[in-house]
Amino acid sequence: NAGVTQTPEFQVLKTGQSMTLQCAQDMNHEYMSWYRQDPGMGLRLIHYSVGAGITDQGEVPNGYNVSRSTTEDFPLRLLSAAPSQTSVYFCASSQRALAQETQYFGPGTRLLVL
Amino acid sequence: EDQVTQSPEALRLQEGESSSLNCSYTVSGLRGLFWYRQDPGKGPEFLFTLYSAGEEKEKERLKATLTKKESFLHITAPKPEDSATYLCAVQAPIGYNKLIFGAGTRLAVHP
Numbered sequence: 001n002a003g004v005t006q007t008p009e010f011q012v013l014k015t016g017q018s019m020t021l022q023c024a025q026d027m028n029h030e031y032m033s034w035y036r037q038d039p040g041m042g043l044r045l046i047h048y049s050v051g052a053g054i055t056d057q058g059e060v061p062n063g064y065n066v067s068r069s070t071t072e073d074f075p076l077r078l079l080s081a082a083p084s085q086t087s088v089y090f091c092a093s094s095q096r097a098l099a100q101e102t103q104y105f106g107p108g109t110r111l112l113v114l
Numbered sequence: 115e116d117q118v119t120q121s122p123e124a125l126r127l128q129e130g131e132s133s134s135l136n137c138s139y140t141v142s143g144l145r146g147l148f149w150y151r152q153d154p155g156k157g158p159e160f161l162f163t164l165y166s167a168g169e170e171k172e173k174e175r176l177k178a179t180l181t182k183k184e185s186f187l188h189i190t191a192p193k194p195e196d197s198a199t200y201l202c203a204v205q206a207p208i209g210y211n212k213l214i215f216g217a218g219t220r221l222a223v224h225p
Contacts, residue, residue: 004157031211042118042215043158043201050211058212090157103148103213105157 004106023091032074036087116141120216137202138184150201
């Protein structure tokens with residue numbers, strides 16, 4: 001099993017550009033989520049999904065869109081990048097739609113918005 | 115407001131010098147408290163889940179404990195390979211499918 005994979009590893013964007021961060025898992029997990037991690041702050045939840053076709057907002061959803069058309073994939077879209085979105089983005093998954101389940105994290109995508 | 119605070123922000127230890135990291139929380143109706151380890155440039159790696167006050171879990175040199183207001187991660191005789199950032203997170207009933215993370219404690223163990 002590859003676990004949770006994320007692409008790209010690094011990305012530089014200009015303000016106003018759009019892009020999609022990819023996340024995939026091969027563990028047949030129902031629950032997937034996106035976090036951002038900024039210096040001095042804890043991981044903050046952006047969006048999450050409890051199964052294919054079902055998504056919901058987390059703590060900091062503004063400026064981001066998600067969709068879940070398959071169990072395996074959970075892409076995160078930045079519609080119009082802003083410097084405030086410079087961060088490290090982590091995707092995570094767990095077996096069931098309960099946060100008490102062990103969450104497995106991907107390696108992260110480091111995003112710089114100029 | 116649900117909140118998780120970790121202390122200290124950074125901790126420097128000599129190899130073999132035992133210590134504890136603290137995670138204090140204010141949530142109504144804790145459903146679970148989680149400890150993760152994060153190495154530089156990598157995603158968090160799950161260590162422990164604690165569900166009720168008095169519960170303890172161990173893994174190698176690490177032992178996690180839980181009270182009604184805080185959790186401790188005790189590190190016994192640490193080695194340089196224990197150097198990492200340790201993250202604490204809680205799950206509360208409201209926002210049932212969500213975790214609230216603390217900012218972490220950066221641990222450096224020197225030989």
